[in-house]
Amino acid sequence: xxxxxxTFDLNRTFKLKKxxxxxxxxxxxxxxxxxxxxxxxxxxxxxxxxxxxxxxKTTLIKILSxxxxxxxxxxxxxxxxxxxxxEQVRKRINMVTGGEHCGYGILNVQETLWMxxxxxxIPNKKAKMRIEELLKIxxxxxxxxxxxxxxxxxxxxxxxxxxxxxxxxxxxxxxEPTLGLDVQISRDVRKYIKTWLAENTERTVLLTTHYMxxxxxxxxxxxxxxxxxxxxxxxPQNLKKSLTKDAIFHIExxxxxxxxxxxxxxxxxxxxxxxxxxxxxxxxxxxxxEDESVISNVTESISDNGSKIAYLSKAEPSLxxxxxxxxxxxxxxxxxx
Amino acid sequence: MKTDxxxxxxxxxxxxxxxxxxxxxxxxxxxxETLLPILSTAAYVYVYKALKAPEEYVGFVIxxxxxxxxxxxxxxxxxxxxYWEKEMGNLDLYMIAPISRMSILxxxxxxxxxxATTRAFFIFLVGSLIFKVDFSIISFPKLFAVFIxxxxxxxxxxxxxxxxxxxxxxEAWHGVTLLQEPVHLLSGFFFPVKNLGFAIAMGASxxxxxxxxDAMRQLSFKSGVxxxxxxxxxEIIILVILCIFFLVISxxxxxxxxxxxxxxxxxxxxxx
Numbered sequence: 001x002x003x004x005x006x007t008f009d010l011n012r013t014f015k016l017k018k019x020x021x022x023x024x025x026x027x028x029x030x031x032x033x034x035x036x037x038x039x040x041x042x043x044x045x046x047x048x049x050x051x052x053x054x055x056x057k058t059t060l061i062k063i064l065s066x067x068x069x070x071x072x073x074x075x076x077x078x079x080x081x082x083x084x085x086x087e088q089v090r091k092r093i094n095m096v097t098g099g100e101h102c103g104y105g106i107l108n109v110q111e112t113l114w115m116x117x118x119x120x121x122i123p124n125k126k127a128k129m130r131i132e133e134l135l136k137i138x139x140x141x142x143x144x145x146x147x148x149x150x151x152x153x154x155x156x157x158x159x160x161x162x163x164x165x166x167x168x169x170x171x172x173x174x175x176e177p178t179l180g181l182d183v184q185i186s187r188d189v190r191k192y193i194k195t196w197l198a199e200n201t202e203r204t205v206l207l208t209t210h211y212m213x214x215x216x217x218x219x220x221x222x223x224x225x226x227x228x229x230x231x232x233x234x235x236p237q238n239l240k241k242s243l244t245k246d247a248i249f250h251i252e253x254x255x256x257x258x259x260x261x262x263x264x265x266x267x268x269x270x271x272x273x274x275x276x277x278x279x280x281x282x283x284x285x286x287x288x289x290e291d292e293s294v295i296s297n298v299t300e301s302i303s304d305n306g307s308k309i310a311y312l313s314k315a316e317p318s319l320x321x322x323x324x325x326x327x328x329x330x331x332x333x334x335x336x337x
Numbered sequence: 338m339k340t341d342x343x344x345x346x347x348x349x350x351x352x353x354x355x356x357x358x359x360x361x362x363x364x365x366x367x368x369x370e371t372l373l374p375i376l377s378t379a380a381y382v383y384v385y386k387a388l389k390a391p392e393e394y395v396g397f398v399i400x401x402x403x404x405x406x407x408x409x410x411x412x413x414x415x416x417x418x419x420y421w422e423k424e425m426g427n428l429d430l431y432m433i434a435p436i437s438r439m440s441i442l443x444x445x446x447x448x449x450x451x452x453a454t455t456r457a458f459f460i461f462l463v464g465s466l467i468f469k470v471d472f473s474i475i476s477f478p479k480l481f482a483v484f485i486x487x488x489x490x491x492x493x494x495x496x497x498x499x500x501x502x503x504x505x506x507x508e509a510w511h512g513v514t515l516l517q518e519p520v521h522l523l524s525g526f527f528f529p530v531k532n533l534g535f536a537i538a539m540g541a542s543x544x545x546x547x548x549x550x551d552a553m554r555q556l557s558f559k560s561g562v563x564x565x566x567x568x569x570x571x572e573i574i575i576l577v578i579l580c581i582f583f584l585v586i587s588x589x590x591x592x593x594x595x596x597x598x599x600x601x602x603x604x605x606x607x608x609x
Contacts, residue, residue, distance in 0.1 A: 014602055015601075062605065065433045066432070066433060066599075067429060067432055067433060067604055067605055068599055068602055068604070068605075069596075069599040069600050090433055090434060091435040094433070095429070095430075095433055097426070097429070100426040101425065101426055102426060102427060102430055103427070104355050104359065104425075104427075106355070106359040106360070106362055107355060111354075111359070114351070115351045115352070115355065116351075116434075118347040118348055118350065118351035119344075119347075119348050119351065119430075119431070119434035119435075119436055120344065120434060120435065121340060121343055121347050121348075122347075163430075
């Protein structure tokens with residue numbers, strides 16, 4: 001079996017300087033970003049990394065893309081040690097980070113893509129053809145001569161995605177590539193990622209995302225990570241199957257900001273998460289229960305809390321439920337905080 | 338090996354393209370890089386004229402003004418550029434590309450040379466014409482060698498500074514701001530450096546501009562030698578040594594800073 005990425009007991013800690021008053025001023029503290037991470041990503045796979053903020057997703061991508069050194073452990077990219085032979089790894093990879101811009105405002109889209117293609121030594125003719133192809137696929141032809149300083153956020157992110165693919169890397173790291181994009185542009189990007197991967201079995205994508213639906217739609221396998229550790233690594237289908245024995249309920253109540261903690265204490269509740277939907281004046285409660293009979297205790301507790309149930313449904317397990325079951329909180333909760 | 342060299346050459350051209358081609362899209366650039374710099378140089382000329390200084394001093398100012406274009410370029414368009422590359426998110430992309438970091442620096446430098454030369458050329462040409470500077474070149478080959486060596490030395494220094502910017506960002510910015518004006522004094526941009534006294538002038542000779550300018554003054558004016566700090570041939574030898582020193586040390590500094598940045602996680606850290 002060929003692996004595009006392998007990590008062996010990968011650790012990364014960051015030293016943080018704590019500003020303290022008195023004698024212990026500037027005392028160092030440590031943050032563990034990755035803890036004994038072991039991952040194997042197959043060649044040709046679209047592998048997802050799901051995790052709350054600070055879970056270690058970006059740290060892992062930075063190590064694999066040779067931008068950061070691990071504190072200990074080994075990271076192999078296409079079988080090459082990313083610490084010992086970064087130059088060799090760089091020939092095989094590229095990276096796209098969501099919410100970031102690339103290039104110089106004074107260059108137009110075409111020139112920007114050409115400039116980045118040259119960093120990978122692509123012959124001019126080939127680069128030109130590849131750029132035209134990308135512009136067409138991602139519906140950016142009419143912006144080819146537009147200076148990037150004049151592009152909208154969504155268009156810039158599309159450019160960023162094109163920049164990542166222009167060198168046709170063997171392995172691409174996509175760190176939240178659809179962050180902040182509208183539905184249509186996200187759809188275009190996802191479609192392109194799938195097409196690109198399908199064209200050549202040697203290509204591999206490592207994707208981190210906050211969007212469960214995106215991970216569900218795209219990933220062959222995904223790892224849910226939290227506090228630098230891999231909690232589970234499976235296909236989305238198998239992950240969802242693991243919850244079929246549980247009863248999953250989604251309940252919408254009137255917007256309730258207080259007393260959420262006690263719902264998690266109800267006997268028979270395995271996991272609980274919530275999401276405030278202020279714009280419609282409701283709070284969505286997500287319960288994973290030991291069995292369906294527990295729902296009566298839940299509805300009783302909601303009434304006792306002074307909240308009114310607007311909507312109740314028994315849900316099929318989703319990735320979000322898997323995430324809640326494993327991490328103990330919803331991804332939206334993290335985003336909110 | 339051949340492929341790597343080709344890739345690096347392409348990277349140099351691509352990075353230079355931003356400066357050379359794209360810069361010309363903003364016509365205001367011509368005003369800020371040609372007419373305005375002449376004004377500050379002219380101010381020094383009028384000071385010397387008011388003080389009835391020897392005529393050569395006007396020529397020294399024009400020469401200093403011309404070379405200051407390269408110094409400003411090295412500081413702000415080369416070294417400090419890495420601060421902006423980091424803030425804009427381009428640094429990450431350069432660092433993960435299969436190219437030497439020196440190629441990006443060389444691309445910046447060669448693009449920068451074009452802009453700085455335009456600026457320098459206008460200061461030199463317009464300044465010489467307006468103030469009727471009487472150049473009397475003693476040795477063209479030596480003058481050319483000194484000019485090239487000074488530029489190479491300056492770029493070596495710029496590469497060294499850029500490694501600081503890469504890692505320290507804004508902190509390095511403050512350091513370079515502190516350097517800008519003192520170097521104008523120590524390098525004797527607008528006066529013969531020997532006036533600073535031997536010890537200070539010798540110390541200032543660590544900056545390639547100091548000896549470069551001194552040698553250029555000696556080689557460009559009839560009475561230039563009498564204002565010279567040390568013998569031109571010796572200055573050329575020291576410049577060669579400085580060039581090698583700065584180029585080699587900047588390579589080591591880059592490797593060291595890059596490794597430290599990756600270890601500490603500061604390489605891609607923004608807003609620092």
